[in-house]
Amino acid sequence: MRNRLAKIYTAWSTLAMLLMVPAAAFAEYKLNLQTPNTALGHTIYDLHTIITWICVVIFVVVFGFMFYSVFKHRKSVGHPAAHFHEHFWVEVGWTVIPAIILIAMAVPATTALKQLRDTSEPDMTIKATGYQWKWGYDYIKGEGEGISFFSSLSTPRAQIEGREPKGENYLLETDNHVVVPVGKKVRMLVTAADVIHAWWVPALTIKQDAVPGFIRDTWFKAEAPGIFRGQCAELCGKEHGFMPIVVEVKSAADYSAWVSSQKASMKKAAVADAPDKTWTLDELKARGEKVYASNCVACHQANGMGTPPAFPPLSGSKNATGPKADHLAIVLNGKSGTAMAPFKHLSDADIAAVVTYERNSWANKTGDMVTPAEVKAARGGGAAPAATAAPAAAPVAAPATATAALPAAVFFDTGKAAANDDGKKTIAEVAAQLKSDAATKVELTGYTDKAGNLAQNLELAKNRAVGVREALLAAGVAKDRIVMKPPATVEAGGDPKQARRVDIKPGV
Numbered sequence: 001m002r003n004r005l006a007k008i009y010t011a012w013s014t015l016a017m018l019l020m021v022p023a024a025a026f027a028e029y030k031l032n033l034q035t036p037n038t039a040l041g042h043t044i045y046d047l048h049t050i051i052t053w054i055c056v057v058i059f060v061v062v063f064g065f066m067f068y069s070v071f072k073h074r075k076s077v078g079h080p081a082a083h084f085h086e087h088f089w090v091e092v093g094w095t096v097i098p099a100i101i102l103i104a105m106a107v108p109a110t111t112a113l114k115q116l117r118d119t120s121e122p123d124m125t126i127k128a129t130g131y132q133w134k135w136g137y138d139y140i141k142g143e144g145e146g147i148s149f150f151s152s153l154s155t156p157r158a159q160i161e162g163r164e165p166k167g168e169n170y171l172l173e174t175d176n177h178v179v180v181p182v183g184k185k186v187r188m189l190v191t192a193a194d195v196i197h198a199w200w201v202p203a204l205t206i207k208q209d210a211v212p213g214f215i216r217d218t219w220f221k222a223e224a225p226g227i228f229r230g231q232c233a234e235l236c237g238k239e240h241g242f243m244p245i246v247v248e249v250k251s252a253a254d255y256s257a258w259v260s261s262q263k264a265s266m267k268k269a270a271v272a273d274a275p276d277k278t279w280t281l282d283e284l285k286a287r288g289e290k291v292y293a294s295n296c297v298a299c300h301q302a303n304g305m306g307t308p309p310a311f312p313p314l315s316g317s318k319n320a321t322g323p324k325a326d327h328l329a330i331v332l333n334g335k336s337g338t339a340m341a342p343f344k345h346l347s348d349a350d351i352a353a354v355v356t357y358e359r360n361s362w363a364n365k366t367g368d369m370v371t372p373a374e375v376k377a378a379r380g381g382g383a384a385p386a387a388t389a390a391p392a393a394a395p396v397a398a399p400a401t402a403t404a405a406l407p408a409a410v411f412f413d414t415g416k417a418a419a420n421d422d423g424k425k426t427i428a429e430v431a432a433q434l435k436s437d438a439a440t441k442v443e444l445t446g447y448t449d450k451a452g453n454l455a456q457n458l459e460l461a462k463n464r465a466v467g468v469r470e471a472l473l474a475a476g477v478a479k480d481r482i483v484m485k486p487p488a489t490v491e492a493g494g495d496p497k498q499a500r501r502v503d504i505k506p507g508v
């Protein structure tokens with residue numbers, strides 16, 4: 001007997017020693033929550049500690065009692081079993097005591113939870129939007145209002161792929177930090193654009209699911225300046241571990257300085273991207289390379305080869321070397337049912353740049369460029385994406401120059417959205433020409449003037465253009481060959497007929 005116990009004891013102590021060796025080796029890993037940087041965080045931290053200790057005490061008392069009874073009253077020492085079924089005081093005791101313990105824990109827990117949910121009267125509001133796989137931030141209220149940026153992982157690919165040693169904040173560093181002032185109540189609105197993500201910064205005691213189509217709110221008030229790191233905490237796809245969050249808390253003065261520098265660089269960017277700016281192919285390509293690196297490499301790879309079959313190569317791709325409109329359509333609208341998400345949240349200049357880059361990199365040498373104006377036009381059309389981009393007519397080399405019927409104008413009767421007989425004749429001529437000339441696309445613009453109710457006029461102009469589009473579709477013109485332009489107004493004083501027309505112009 002003695003002997004057996006001694007053996008068991010030796011086995012346990014050996015196991016304990018084995019467990020202690022790695023514990024020393026991993027001394028830098030803390031076995032607790034991160035040190036909080038908010039008052040509420042301290043409350044939650046203390047609550048966690050107290051409740052853990054309550055659990056420990058219950059554990060020791062209950063198991064101590066149980067093991068003592070089992071050991072002391074075991075059959076082998078001849079102890080007869082006691083009978084206390086339906087013992088009144090035992091049953092009252094084991095109902096009332098746990099109830100009291102639970103209530104004692106629920107009171108501070110509920111108080112903390114109520115504070116956590118109280119997003120009223122914030123000093124400023126920031127919206128965080130989860131994307132596959134980065135975060136977008138919009139400062140929507142308070143000092144800094146109007147600031148807006150994306151924040152992507154900045155750990156170099158070489159570290160991730162093991163070609164370089166891992167840095168200090170491996171996978172916890174971003175190109176743009178969320179900057180906030182110290183001691184101010186910051187309300188966070190959290191949402192997502194594609195799948196569910198979660199905005200989690202442990203030191204600020206925030207973990208909030210980001211659900212597409214819903215906006216959830218939470219808040220924090222940082223106690224001290226510093227840099228606090230977090231991650232997306234909801235499995236959101238292939239690069240889920242690659243969308244960290246970095247919050248930088250600054251003093252009030254430093255925060256104001258950051259806001260002004262941010263505003264200044266936004267102004268500069270707005271000038272650099274001015275719609276009337278003329279770009280060169282090289283400028284667009286250089287910019288496109290950066291846009292590509294932060295938005296597309298994850299799937300299509302830096303060498304444009306993708307990782308087939310899931311992610312197709314862009315190098316040599318029919319789409320990226322075919323008609324610009326199809327290429328633009330897939331980047332703007334994505335392809336539903338695949339991992340190719342819409343990128344319409346990028347600016348016109350960024351999309352123009354990345355598309356130009358893709359058309360002139362790797363094996364792709366189209367030599368053409370897509371300008372921000374073309375991107376804007378492709379957006380403004382709002383036409384349905386060229387869905388399953390039937391590449392049918394694409395490579396046919398027909399003279400793209402306008403012929404007889406184009407450009408054309410369809411005139412309408414006052415107040416009428418449907419075309420009259422003359423109008424129908426014009427549409428039929430255009431349709432006939434489009435059928436014989438497979439390369440030409442058309443742009444439709446409805447016109448109105450500024451007399452009367454402008455909103456109503458624009459609506460009518462739009463409906464007329466939509467009517468023309470439908471007539472062309474009915475005549476067999478493919479829908480990706482018709483680009484809708486926003487309605488326009490004519491200056492007062494001209495022929496009133498001009499304000500009742502839809503232009504059909506040959507487009508790109």
Ligand SMILES: [Cu+2]
Binds near residue numbers: 130197
């Ligand atoms: Cu995520």
